[in-house]
Amino acid sequence: MTTRPHTPWPGEPLDDEPPAPVQAAASPPEDEPLRERLADAVTASDAPDAVFAVSRHGHRTILTGGTAPPPPLPREDLRYEIGSATKTFTGLLLARLINGGELTGGEPATALLDSERPVGRVPVTLAHLITHTSGLPALPAGFRLRALPAWHTNPYARFPAGRVVDAYLRHRPRHRPGTRWRYSNYGVAVLGHALAAATGTPWEDLLTDRVLRPLGLKETALRADDSGLDAVGHGKDGETPLPPFDAGGFQAAGAVRATPHDLLTFLEAHLNPAGAPPPLAAALRAVGRPVLRRGLGHRHVHTIAWFRHPTDGGPMYFHSGATLGQQAFLGFRPDTGTALAALCSRRFRAHDPFVATAYALLAEE
Template sequence: MSDRTTPWPGDPDDLHDAGTAVPPATPPASDAELRERLAAAVDAVDAPDAVFAVSRGGRRTVHCGGTAAPPPVPREELRYEIGSASKTFAGLLLVQLVRRGLLTGGEPAAACLDPGRRDARDPVTLAHLVTHTAGLPTLPRDFYARGLPAWRTNPYARYPADRVTDAFLRHRTRHRPGTRWHYSNFGVAVLGHAVAAATGTPWDDLLAAHVLRPLGLHGTALRAADDPETDAAGRAGDGRTPVPAFDAGGFTAAGAVRATPHDLLTFLEAHLDPNGVPRALRTPVLRRGLGHRHVHTVAWFRHPAPGGPMYFHCGATLGQQAFLGFRPDTGTALAALCTRRFRHRDPFVTTAYGLLAEP
């Protein structure tokens, strides 16, 4: 079944997101009850370090814990690897660049990366890449062979930017771009390189100028800190075996963000603020599946909730996990983080999702 897409937003501020107006937040029954819920969530995750940070109506509550001894730097002040949840930063950056007239979203990615290249009849555009409708696989075909020697340490580090762009320029899609949805780290990685080429500005600098500095995200970066105590230390699925700091290689836009819990709450609160990030971030651009029941925005998965839609994105590296989400109907933002690789029947995502879904 083909997916149904809506046009890329030409002017995000003119879009209307039905059902996501922000009413006055409904506070939880009590601070004590919320803290009990967060404490139970930390225990359920069963990780060396876990942080559940909630903002409701602008009031923040953070609970930390874990099976390991507390690190030298308090857990809520560490920077955590958020893996694929980095794509929400990529989506916001692209929308901001479109809003400011620097891009349209309709630029053919191949032309951005190779200006002398002859345009295809149905080119893959920046909008296709950010919405996972470019017809690309999850990873390049030769990624697994190159990454295998470092599969349990840092496979992405073995696949640099030039290989990402070369693999994209050589790839031939089976389906017309914009007609099928397939989640793709490859596609969002290409997006980062294409946007950098089109603007003549490195992705790191664009993100800093248009997202991190405007939102005051001083505890967010795309690379490990020089001081290892600044960053949370990942563990394998057993919760004990150390895992090296994640190196995204050529996949920076798709998964390189590391941030403190409070920076992540600030990022999410901006999505709840009517004067914060553009409303286009909450507007559906793709419906797929049986009855088109799976809804996606430029950067978020969108699920129904009793009072209105909730938005979320998960992420994982080899040693850490993240869940980011927000609900306009309750004015709630949630950033959940832990330092243990996902495992079979892992409780992390279901625990975080359940907290966000609570009224």
């Protein structure tokens, strides 16, 4: 469930069976150069299943393919694990709660999770957690030891919600909150539990009621089921099937799985906030605003949901993610009215081409 914003992260195929051809979704005649670029991106991904879905001013083009035989359902109809890109959903949820007046973002997480525990002179706030400035490490103390027996299958499942919260309440940050940026799945996981505590609503229900349902994301889920809709992830070899990802107590940081069409709907809402339901419109505008700049020349800009890089035409927003067997890249560009959802079913490996391919595709649009 890692993200690499600056550096590019049911059957077993037979050795003598040729790769499945790239398949285009049924659609009206499209821009042929775009279709060719998407086909090249699918091939470059070198994954059992790959989907590159683009929306240009609401008109969609989806190409699929892979090194494995086609699954029972069309690849574009499957739900894919998006890993850390889940944080864009959590950021939007927080923005909605803030714009609705239910929270300010300045609430100390400790006070929400344990009202009797002292919060400290400079407490970790909800805003610190979503912007990766809380001072928390990438993972809680004790995570690796407990997850070790399932390290190659489902390590997060061995660290449920109670352990995440308990580890946070026991943690003593090394750095003052708000002073250093350090990407943290742990921090966003804690945020999810804090939002649930603040609203008295389980995070899964909270996200469904405030984000998924209003946007009409009916093909988005927070856990795998037996419907046959979930894409099968694979190991680094591109052949070994892996079990569905279980986020354990890290739901807010990596639990979302969705179809390419639902992900495009989600991204299109960011391109056109005015078209979203009124309670979400202000939140969609809010997640586009810069809240943090870092790096040489401050090129790396962050909102409360997205990484933001400059292009010649304007800012490009994006977030990548990975589970043990799948990868995802989500991004959009207001200047060109373009959204991209890219997905593949192979675990990230050294020099993996997937994220770099997706990033370049959106940057060059």
